Amino acid sequence: LDPWQRSPLLEVKGNVELKRPLAKAASRLPLSGRRLKRGPDQMEEALEPEKKRTRGLGTRVSTTYPRAAAFSSAPQMQGQTAVPKAPRKPAPRCSTAVAPVLKTQKPGPVVPVQKPGTTAAPPMVGGKKPKRAAWDLKGQLCDLNAELKCCREKKQVLDQENQQLRDQLQEAQQQALALGAERRSLEEELTRVRAQAEQGQRELGNLSARVLELEERLGTQEGLVQELQKEQLRLQEERTGLAARLGEQERRLQTSEASLSDSQEEVASLRQEAAAREAVLAEREDRLHGLEMERRRLHNQLQELKGNIRVFCRVRPVLPGESTPSPGFLQFPSGPCGPSDPPTRLSLSRSDERRGTLSGAPAGPTRHDFSFDRVFPPGSGQDEVFEEISMLVQSALDGYPVCIFAYGQTGSGKTFTMEGGPGGDPQTEGLIPRALRHLFSVAQELSGQGWTYSFVASYVEIYNETVRDLLATGTRKGQGGECEIRRAGPGSEELTVTNARYVPVSCEREVEALLHLAHQNRAVARTAQNERSSRSHSVFQLQISGEHAGRGLQCAAPLSLVDLAGSERLDPGLALGPGERERLRETQAINSSLSTLGLVIMALSNKESHVPYRNSKLTYLLQNSLGGSAKMLMFVNISPLEENVSESLNSLRFASKVNQCVIGTAQANKK
Ligand code: ADP
Numbered sequence: 001l002d003p004w005q006r007s008p009l010l011e012v013k014g015n016v017e018l019k020r021p022l023a024k025a026a027s028r029l030p031l032s033g034r035r036l037k038r039g040p041d042q043m044e045e046a047l048e049p050e051k052k053r054t055r056g057l058g059t060r061v062s063t064t065y066p067r068a069a070a071f072s073s074a075p076q077m078q079g080q081t082a083v084p085k086a087p088r089k090p091a092p093r094c095s096t097a098v099a100p101v102l103k104t105q106k107p108g109p110v111v112p113v114q115k116p117g118t119t120a121a122p123p124m125v126g127g128k129k130p131k132r133a134a135w136d137l138k139g140q141l142c143d144l145n146a147e148l149k150c151c152r153e154k155k156q157v158l159d160q161e162n163q164q165l166r167d168q169l170q171e172a173q174q175q176a177l178a179l180g181a182e183r184r185s186l187e188e189e190l191t192r193v194r195a196q197a198e199q200g201q202r203e204l205g206n207l208s209a210r211v212l213e214l215e216e217r218l219g220t221q222e223g224l225v226q227e228l229q230k231e232q233l234r235l236q237e238e239r240t241g242l243a244a245r246l247g248e249q250e251r252r253l254q255t256s257e258a259s260l261s262d263s264q265e266e267v268a269s270l271r272q273e274a275a276a277r278e279a280v281l282a283e284r285e286d287r288l289h290g291l292e293m294e295r296r297r298l299h300n301q302l303q304e305l306k307g308n309i310r311v312f313c314r315v316r317p318v319l320p321g322e323s324t325p326s327p328g329f330l331q332f333p334s335g336p337c338g339p340s341d342p343p344t345r346l347s348l349s350r351s352d353e354r355r356g357t358l359s360g361a362p363a364g365p366t367r368h369d370f371s372f373d374r375v376f377p378p379g380s381g382q383d384e385v386f387e388e389i390s391m392l393v394q395s396a397l398d399g400y401p402v403c404i405f406a407y408g409q410t411g412s413g414k415t416f417t418m419e420g421g422p423g424g425d426p427q428t429e430g431l432i433p434r435a436l437r438h439l440f441s442v443a444q445e446l447s448g449q450g451w452t453y454s455f456v457a458s459y460v461e462i463y464n465e466t467v468r469d470l471l472a473t474g475t476r477k478g479q480g481g482e483c484e485i486r487r488a489g490p491g492s493e494e495l496t497v498t499n500a501r502y503v504p505v506s507c508e509r510e511v512e513a514l515l516h517l518a519h520q521n522r523a524v525a526r527t528a529q530n531e532r533s534s535r536s537h538s539v540f541q542l543q544i545s546g547e548h549a550g551r552g553l554q555c556a557a558p559l560s561l562v563d564l565a566g567s568e569r570l571d572p573g574l575a576l577g578p579g580e581r582e583r584l585r586e587t588q589a590i591n592s593s594l595s596t597l598g599l600v601i602m603a604l605s606n607k608e609s610h611v612p613y614r615n616s617k618l619t620y621l622l623q624n625s626l627g628g629s630a631k632m633l634m635f636v637n638i639s640p641l642e643e644n645v646s647e648s649l650n651s652l653r654f655a656s657k658v659n660q661c662v663i664g665t666a667q668a669n670k671k
């Protein structure tokens with residue numbers, strides 16, 4: 001920086017050495033208002049006296065040192081003189097005095113100093129220095145010396161002053177440098193501040209934008225706030241409503257709790273009651289069980305009183321197309337208690353031609369009276385018949401083996417009695433389906449007392465001492481593969497038929513299906529061998545197993561329903577053709593098995609040590625259904641026709657023999 005060009009702080013006048021730079025500077029220095037109003041000529045005029053004074057050596061140095069003021073009031077000096085000017089006084093001609101202003105460092109007017117010892121200058125005339133005479137060379141020399149001395153002093157002073165000014169200049173330069181540095185820092189500061197200001201401006205812009213945005217948002221927020229206030233109001237209302245409802249609910253809850261505690265008390269008392277009732281129930285169950293066992297015992301006793309072997313006689317009705325027998329041929333005398341008594345007697349009238357011929361007297365009818373446990377005249381229905389045997393069937397559930405036979409000549413109604421009439425008419429339903437339905441129903445009742453029953457059915461045919469399965473299906477159907485009667489296991493008393501199906505049954509429909517299948521199998525066989533069914537025994541067996549898990553009781557017994565082969569005999573007087581021989585063999589087999597059955601019953605009745613069960617397949621198969629613990633019932637089926645009287649008599653006689661047998665006290669197969 002050029003301090004002369006820039007510094008507004010310095011003004012030097014009347015200094016020759018400084019004149020040029022000062023003049024140059026003066027043009028740049030700020031001028032007082034007064035000086036600014038001057039034109040260039042005026043400026044020249046203003047300088048003129050000084051030029052004159054310089055030429056006339058009347059130099060008057062007036063220096064000002066505006067340092068302090070310059071620093072303190074630089075801005076104020078703009079437009080006015082930097083230094084207050086001393087009032088101009090006419091300087092003395094030889095003024096050697098230079099004000100020691102530098103020592104005081106104070107700006108002020110220059111005070112001339114009178115130096116003692118100098119030659120006195122010629123007195124002033126009219127304010128002007130008097131001119132020495134040309135001759136007064138000495139005086140002139142003296143003046144000149146004085147002036148020279150003065151000039152030297154002035155020079156010395158000026159040198160000092162110059163030095164001081166140089167120092168000042170240096171100082172000023174340093175100051176200027178410092179100021180420049182300061183200025184730079186200030187400028188940097190300014191730049192920074194400007195940058196900051198710009199930044200601030202930007203931020204302000206951003207902030208105002210944000211403010212605008214916030215105001216907008218505030219606007220929307222206000223809308224939202226209003227909505228929220230509405231919502232709040234609504235919610236408050238809702239809350240009030242809910243609080244009311246809550247109160248209501250609480251009241252209801254309290255009442256509910258009250259009723260709950262009541263109910264709990266009630267439940268507790270009911271539980272006590274239930275426990276008491278359970279105890280009573282258990283006691284009653286015990287009593288019921290006791291009663292059931294008692295019932296079984298009494299039932300058995302009753303059955304025993306009725307006889308462990310009973311014979312029922314059933315006379316079938318005369319069928320359409322058959323000749324009606326003469327009146328009185330069959331009579332059913334009422335019992336001792338009158339007609340309301342179930343008939344037990346039957347009398348058959350037979351005109352004995354041989355006796356009449358022998359005695360020569362006219363042949364009169366001979367009455368044959370028979371008495372059985374029950375006699376069913378032709379009008380008796382299937383239900384009536386079953387009612388009479390239902391108690392016996394029930395014994396099988398109590399664990400007593402039960403065996404029911406149908407004995408009689410072919411066509412006397414054995415199959416009708418056992419299986420039922422043709423067409424599946426429920427009225428004519430036979431004993432087998434009825435017995436099973438009854439068993440299922442009683443088993444169901446007993447399940448309430450803790451008994452669980454299971455039933456397994458088998459149905460076989462014994463023809464000419466061979467056993468065939470009537471329940472065979474598939475490839476074996478109709479042909480009925482050879483079956484053998486075997487013990488169920490080593491040491492087991494139970495007998496089983498090999499190759500025969502044992503089908504578990506639990507409802508009537510299953511039994512119906514089995515009977516239907518057996519009927520079909522018999523029909524197939526019938527085509528191969530004429531009327532085979534009447535020549536064979538059909539044995540339907542039901543293995544009944546009962547268990548009372550609660551009391552650890554078990555019982556098992558077979559129920560056997562046997563449709564025996566026709567009991568008719570061949571007339572020995574008839575000539576035997578090839579077919580007849582076969583028939584004879586069949587008949588002999590039948591007779592053999594039937595007579596074996598009779599013998600077995602007799603042996604059992606007489607308590608013989610040997611019972612010939614094994615003499616026929618039939619008795620062998622029925623071994624467990626006959627004998628000591630078994631209950632036996634024989635139906636003797638009788639044809640109502642006069643032409644069958646001989647066979648009827650034979651059947652009745654056989655049945656009478658059986659009826660006279662009493663098998664030892666039956667025992668339930670309890671385990
Ligand atoms: P079996 O089996 O002894 O040879 P069936 O049972 O086949 O005799 O009976 C021969 C005929 O007599 C059949 O047509 C049968 O319907 C009929 N029948 C048998 N008993 C009765 C009865 N109690 N009521 C009506 N019809 C019967």
Ligand code: MG
Nearest residue numbers: 414415533534
């Ligand atoms: Mg038959």
